[in-house]
Amino acid sequence: MAVKKGLFKTSVGRKNLMAITGLFIIFFLVIHLIGNLILIIPNSFFPIEFWGGVENVHDMYNAYSHFLVSFWPVTIVAWVLYAAMIIHVVDALLITIQNRKSRGEKYQVTDNSTSTWYSRNMGVLGTILGVFIVLHMAQFWLKYKVLGTEHDLYELVLATFKVWWFVLIYEIGIIAMCFHLIHGIESAHRSLGIYPKKVMSIIKYIALCFxxxxAILYAIIPIILYLK
Structure with a gap:
């Protein structure tokens, strides 16, 4: 089979692009988690008034949210993130199509006897995760940042997670994210091909723990807010 020219036109190039965009998305997930953990800080943590009049979780989370939408460097990073997510999805589809045409197999699966069930179903997990992301952005990002119909993001989040079925949707999305990350982190580092085999076994363990x-930290936020 002739190899097409171009950095990202070969299967190896596409997998490298998948790895790079995936690792950037993971970096965002860590930052996003740190910000969202503000939601479950007890109000007793604020014994004195903080800077800018922030004296409770409500004020602190809204100040954090306002910073994200008003600070222009963050806006640039956000648009880079959106581009990375689109490229990641499109690249996954292209790799899947290419692999099925050339070998009749699913993405990155070579031996069903040794591969995990989630590595064989990355497409399904990715679809669940994609639907979850669309719902998440429609509920918060669209209303708060784009349409401007909601001005108190803390109250919007609190009201959302008072609905049990919304909490359930989030937990399903987070479970899909967990398995997607376990395989994705290991696969990304393997695709980059910069580590010896011994190091890859360590990365596999780190990917699982991370x-x-x-997933646990993301999952407890909706539950605590529902019970709050």
Whole structure:
């Protein structure tokens, strides 16, 4: 089979692009998690008035949200993130189509006896995650940043997670994210091909621990707000 010219026109190039965009998205997930953990800080944590009149979780989270939408460097990073997400999805589709045409197999699966079930179903997990992201952005990003119909993001988040089925949707999305991360982190580092085999076994363990911690911390936020 003839190899097309161009950095991202070969299967290796596409997998490298998938790895780079995926790792950038993971960096965003960490930052996003840190900001969202503000939601579950007890008000007793604020014994004195903080800077700018911030004296409770309500004020602190809204100040954080306002900073994100008003500070222009953050806006630039956000648009880079949106581009990375689109490229990641399109690249995944192209790799899947290419692999099915050339080998009749699913993306990055070579031996079903040794591969995990989630590595064989990255397409399904990615679809669930994609639907979850669309719902998440429609509920918060669209209303708060684009349409401007909601001005108190803290109250919007609190009201959203008082609905049990919305909490359930978020938990399903977070579970999909967890398994997607476990395979994605390991696969991304393997695709880049810059580590020896011994290091890859360590990265596999780190990917598992990191993904579980991320999923647990993300998952407890809706639950705590629902019970609050």
């Amino acid at each position: 993904s579980l911690v991320m």
